[in-house]
Amino acid sequence: MSTTPAPPDSAVRAFIHDQRSAFLSDLTAWLRIPSVSADPGRADDVRRSADWLAATLRATGFPVAEVWETDGAPAVFAEWPSDDPAAPTVLVYGHHDVQPADRADGWHSEPFVPEERDGRLYARGAADDKGQVLFHTLGVRAHLAATGRTAPAVGLKLLIEGEEESGSPHFPALLRQHAQRLACDAVVVSDTGMWDENTPTVCTGMRGLTDCQIDLYGPDQDIHSGSFGGAVPNPATEAARLAAALHDEDRVVTLPGFYDGVVELTDEERALFAELPFDESAWVRGAHSHATLGESGYTTLERVWARPTAEVNGIGGGYQGPGGKTIVPSRAQLKLSFRTVAGQDEEKIQQSLRTWVAERLPAGIRHEITFWGATRPCLTPLGHPALRSLTRAMSRAFGRPVRYTREGGSGPAADLEDVLGVPVLFLGISVPSDGWHAPNEKVELDLLFKGAETAAYLWDDLAAHWSAG
């Protein structure tokens, strides 16, 4: 266990300041590689991006930096052991593939020709996620330079996948295949953001996702509603009744056992959420919506961050063309997704849904349920020592208190927690205006360097406080 005192902040900052141009030159080179994983025509670019990153990590000082094959696009793995055998090991997760981008979609400059304007770097992948991966090369070097170390205070591993923008189809298999080499005490995900430019925040968890399709079959063909309507079961009506019955009048999910095991928000976390400068009207506008509505007893942020939900993603049955058609439809379909939170059991939810649907449908309606899969939720409790380290490191870098958020979406971060069995921390410095998946994606350069600074402090703090937590 290292007892090295935290390095003077000025040394870390000075190093990062000195390296600024060189770092941006590297990042710019990487951003010029259009590593669009969704485009088969860009497969070579995705591989070039992996090769570029592995070489850069070796140049940074990582003794090990390898390109790992998957059944899809390649990932990059790197490892830099600590010189303290008792130090914890941290795995940094990010991705080197990017969303598609076309100048014609409204870009003010070429998406793969990075351009610095007003302290921002504009390019596809600047924030999501190349900028946030690469700041770790600067962070670890600042950490070493400021402390005089030759190896990081924690064992450092990086796993940078190449298919995140395509739904990470081979990621769980990759994790299982390399579980031994990926073994660690905590994961740091750098693929998220903070509340806003002025509010450094740490995300403490993501929701999981279980989604499915329910097909309902009634008459073998559409039939005349005059001759038969009102006397035979109608699959469109039954689809509607299922979808409607998923929530009660308080918009609480009615599926039996759905809330079993849910890790409830603590009073502390609710109070911390409530301290965030949240403008609900602006949030509703950002949601392209016209009101809020959700589980009674919870605020909007609590609903999207910390409460499990059931959502109708699609419903269809019978005639949907122009005008009317007086039929009893033959079939109907429901697409449902459930966002889950820590403590819930996806398999039990799926089983409960199967039973619930079967029990509710009348005779004469046949059904099939197809589950598309499940992404697990993840949550690191506020009191976790690693979370405290991250909070302190970020607070030092930003010079102001750090707030806590969660993420309502679902992602491969949960696979890391699930397969590796360790807590996941989120160190992200992107802001909502960065335009992920949109034209004119950018990253705020000052925040990028704050990210590197946070990492530099974090490795020291984790080494110092890991077992003390």
Next chain:
Amino acid sequence: MSTTPAPPDSAVRAFIHDQRSAFLSDLTAWLRIPSVSADPGRADDVRRSADWLAATLRATGFPVAEVWETDGAPAVFAEWPSDDPAAPTVLVYGHHDVQPADRADGWHSEPFVPEERDGRLYARGAADDKGQVLFHTLGVRAHLAATGRTAPAVGLKLLIEGEEESGSPHFPALLRQHAQRLACDAVVVSDTGMWDENTPTVCTGMRGLTDCQIDLYGPDQDIHSGSFGGAVPNPATEAARLAAALHDEDRVVTLPGFYDGVVELTDEERALFAELPFDESAWVRGAHSHATLGESGYTTLERVWARPTAEVNGIGGGYQGPGGKTIVPSRAQLKLSFRTVAGQDEEKIQQSLRTWVAERLPAGIRHEITFWGATRPCLTPLGHPALRSLTRAMSRAFGRPVRYTREGGSGPAADLEDVLGVPVLFLGISVPSDGWHAPNEKVELDLLFKGAETAAYLWDDLAAHWSAG
């Protein structure tokens, strides 16, 4: 008021028997005209069909037979006044247009080249509706021949429209335009059928129809269910909640005031329905369905014939393609139809629906309701003297007791009751196996001549009993 005794049945039968070949030759000529109103390329054929019918009615003896123009296909009107100025006037309704037909759809012979096989005449329009229109020319001549009259015992008018298979879009306007010339004491619709080959039945009413589309608008675009799900209103969920709330657990329609004014089934009518040789399993198979389901407290026949219903004809919203898509949809749509029965007020139902929908939707969901129109229900009470006349006439023709049915569908018959303000009788001899709108449509020739015989008796009976009822 005529007091002529009913003609001996044998005279009517003998006349019809003698005319059999000539009648079939006429019918065959008419069926060769492919008067498909839905096909703009057949507009000339529809007109040729109208001209053919007007000429045939003149040849039958109608002093007046005219082609009436509409904004669509032409109708045919004919009139043969009674020689008794006190006699009631009856208007016969039918249509001379037919459904499309293509040999390749599974016809065993050309649909517009009538073929007689095993006592049946196969052709598009044989039963629906040319055969049933044309038997009236034979009926009135048999009536005259058997009674020695030179004019029918009732004033006889015919209105044979040319767009019934296209939804009768110009029919109400036609009725209103010519209301004075169409004035009558009762309407006889010959465009329906009887229970089966062995069970002569009289239909006493049809359900009405009011249908609409409800469009629901939530977010201005599909939004991410992870970022926003569970905290903003979802139009697909709201569409489902509306559709589901239309019925309670007993499948009773919940729309406020929906049942106001409903003419309830009498014990007598329920008992008469129950006497019909109804095979529910066969009915379910005929409905291509796998169970019955409907308003509790009523039998299947009562549900489709005499109870008002609400049906979801279509529902759609959000993602309906393959796999899953984790969105909160921007829009959803419901297509609803209400079958109505005598005593209900379509305008009140529409107004109730407007209020009910507006009250049930949460803030943030905008909606529009579009009504496609309304067809009125019609019902002639069992005790009505004209219905008694028809029952007696049909019973004489078939030599067995007549049962009562209703029709669950909706049609222009109700417009006749509505615009002309007189009761509607249904004199139809088609049977379920006739294949309306299907390949190999046919009419049973024996039943066709029973139809003519019924008409021959009916004019006498109505004249004799009209005011005595």
